[in-house]
Amino acid sequence: MISVDNAYIVQYLKSHFEKEILNIEEPYGFLTIEVKKEGLIALLVAIKNDSVLQMNFLTDLCGVHYPESPNRELAVVYHLHSFINNVRLRLKVFIPAADPQIPSATTVFDTANWMERETFDFYGILFLGHPNLKRILNVDDMDYHPLLKQYRLEDGTRTDKVDSFFGR
């Protein structure tokens, strides 16, 4: 019986997807791997179907916006969980805001459907191959993607709540 832990996953991915991996971290013990968007779906399929890893459960999928980092403005974060081995894995894909496209994970996990719709709704990320990519929480005729950092939460003319008060 092979014990599957973070080191095992790293070794597995390094041997099978060496070219797709850009960065490996372990913040708070949670293995986080940045991968290229081209290899994402193949990687998801492989770790889901691998007889040892069995990353069978997509826990969560969400977007993040980093307006300050050029060509890496948008991130899509996948949280995966292997019920058999009880290990979790976080995958990150960075994409430029100018071309916010990424292949849809709905082909691998049915549950990605609404999660991707939500991410599209909030960040305008286009999931290629998604069966029904439209807004989900906001109204259909909304003309912007509200979680992008350039859209202020409050009235932009207020001076009592500028960013410097929020530690940045």
Added chain:
Amino acid sequence: MSQSLEKIAKESISGELTTLNLGPTHPATHGIFQNVLQMDGEKIHSAEQTIGYIHRAFEKLAERRPFNQITPITDRLNYCSSPINNMGWHMTMEKLLRIELPKRVEYMRVIIMELARIADHLVCNAVIGVDTGALTGFTYMFQEREHIYDMFEEVCGARLTTNIGRIGGFERDFNPIFHQKLQKFLKEFPARFQEFADLLERNRIFMDRTIKCGPISAQRALDYGFTGPNLRAAGVDYDVRVMNPYSSYQDFDFTIPVGTNGDTYDRFMVRQQEILESLKIIEQACNNLPEGDYKADVPEFYLPPKDKVYHNMEALIYHFKIVMGETNVPVGEVYHCVEGGNGELGYYLISDGGRTPYRLHFRRPCFIYYQAYPEMIKGSLLSDAILTMSSMNVIAGELDA
């Protein structure tokens, strides 16, 4: 209309499919969500959900709120079990800040969280009863839920949206009245609950109505990201409390009930059994409640008591710094999940060291499993669809965030 729809329409008695809007404010849906159904007589041919009617942009709001002010937002996710949401959030922050809690706090949290789980399951199961035509059980179980809310009131002053506890522990210790009420509840509730169980569990009408109603297989449930009682009803024994124990759940002896068919009856029965398991956990936590402080020693994050603030310089400084968000937090990202009333409730927090989260994402179990609804009700009758929805325990607050 697509060709297959036309074909079905031709075969139906009236020669056409009926479009039926179930919701957004239909009394039988127990919340504000809409389903556009294509009906062949009384049979559902296809369905499409529209959600977002009470979307309040929690994730955007959270990016503009100091960490302690996010707790009231979490109240309003699954408002049937707010304390679990509150404490899940506190634990996320404690993970980020690497705060070690006294054992007593963890046990106190377990007691509150399990009470919340009982309240959550009581509402859900009582409502399943109502939707099958049995109102009596509902009226009885709501009285029991009131007793749980009375206990919350003793701990935090609020009943429904509790905002209970703080980062680092509780704002006050359990008082003697709370313990008294808890003991009374532990003594009296099982008998009352047994009456409710006797009314429904082996009731022929109820069983005929719920067995094979809205089933889902274990594989499909996993594909759709089901967690919590709905997944366990399908036969997968995944429970965050056991898989990734938090708040000392590893100290307690309890079992995970599972079903086999993933239908409404199994979902009902899993929740029924979980209520009993929760009672067991509460009893153990209560009997072994460790001595100690009701909060961790983290003055940078835990608000000092008011009288200290008025008379002690140090406390005043900490109070000011906490309220103004002047304390540094580590840069980093954490994911923490707890077993909510409906399943794995996750918090994905990215901190850039600022006063507020850079990004906070809630993994809301309702939102994720509700997408399976059309598949579960396809081909069933409208009345079964209503029942399926109430047995999935879709809570609009958690669904829409």
